[in-house]
Amino acid sequence: MKAGSAQWWRARYAARERQRPRAGGLELGRITRAALEIVDAEGLAALTMRRVAEEIGVRHTSLYRHVASRDELLVELVDHVLGEVVPQTTGRGWRADLEQAAWEFRRVLLAHPAIVPLLTLGQLLGPHALRGREFGLGLLTRAGWAPSRAVHIYLTVAHFVIGTALLGTGGAARGAEERTAMTELFAGLPQYPLVRELAEPLNIPDGDQEFDFGLTALLNGMGDPR
Amino acid sequence: MKAGSAQWWRARYAARERQRPRAGGLELGRITRAALEIVDAEGLAALTMRRVAEEIGVRHTSLYRHVASRDELLVELVDHVLGEVVPQTTGRGWRADLEQAAWEFRRVLLAHPAIVPLLTLGQLLGPHALRGREFGLGLLTRAGWAPSRAVHIYLTVAHFVIGTALLGTGGAARGAEERTAMTELFAGLPQYPLVRELAEPLNIPDGDQEFDFGLTALLNGMGDPR
DNA sequence: ACCTGAACACCGTTCAAGT
């Protein structure tokens, strides 16, 4: 069964209910916490089963009693990080609430850049993901949006947050020396005059500004609940 | 030097100019073409150096003469796929042109779902990526958008296309049995009443409709060139 | 029930040797 699929999640929830952890034993939380530490400090490539086990002080084969594969561990890690998202209502209407939730989601993702690519590994159906989903749908339906419209808006904004985080972290992130390298690169490519001319605004590494621009346009374009 | 970084691309362009391939020899194009075949048919996990070499009929260590690492191969593969994007003007104004380009970009990504996650590996600075960038910036500036505005619009739309493709392909893609599994999953989770109530619209696997909704909202919200 | 040890198949990458 593929880790992160709906079928997998269903089995996972059932197993979690059945489970009674014994005192002093290794549990899933200890594993995901160790995994997050490694991934935050050293990146995704450093996250091996052996490395996680070493961090905890156990043989790496022991992990397979709690997690069926590395992929399962990664899926669990994603929902663990999603637990840091704490959406709150603002008292200033649905649009302000949605914007605040989007920025809060973005904040958490940027705090753990290495796990962002993992969001595409499976479906976001863990307890923390569903908590966020419930919150978003709640504020939209309470504002008067029709159910199918609320779903569309929720999914579009969520995907926008994830998409911009994906492109803004990792390989696409721009430092100072990256920017000078880019200028030099474009200088040697006369085939693309506009790319060269607009090199400066293209390379300003202000992801927050771009995020603000896109989110505002998105919400402007959606109108109001009938 | 990190594959996909601006510095890497700079060296890569320079090396490509220097290169004179000898007749009958192995060249990069042959490698990326074999890689794409494998990845389309069997997914990203099947794309090993040994497998690519086998497909071509050569020892796997030979690949390292043309590509410094597996990561380099993946970055080259991305730009290779981007070559399939053929944006065209419509004669119906900048907005129609931009929408058409966005759909064309989406079409190519969905045709090669396994490579979509690779778009986040490095910067999109290959020749085909820059060709698309030049096209997008061209149609926007010709329409009268101020340069910095054109850049924002271009980046936002491009990131939107990639973001929705990322979440719509791979693990998040929904088949029929996935949807029934999701219904059963929600039925057992009374903690999330709205998620359960809206399960049906949430699980309709119509990515095109969601894409259309988001793209329209985005462009609606951007207004017109001054 | 949980952890350990040994083992398996398979990776990416390096490098001296051939032509």
Added chain:
DNA sequence: ACCTGAACACCGTTCAAGT
């Protein structure tokens, strides 16, 4: 200049054996 062969270090995963 390019390809080959052998080798290295390191993976994820399985499973019988211990407690």
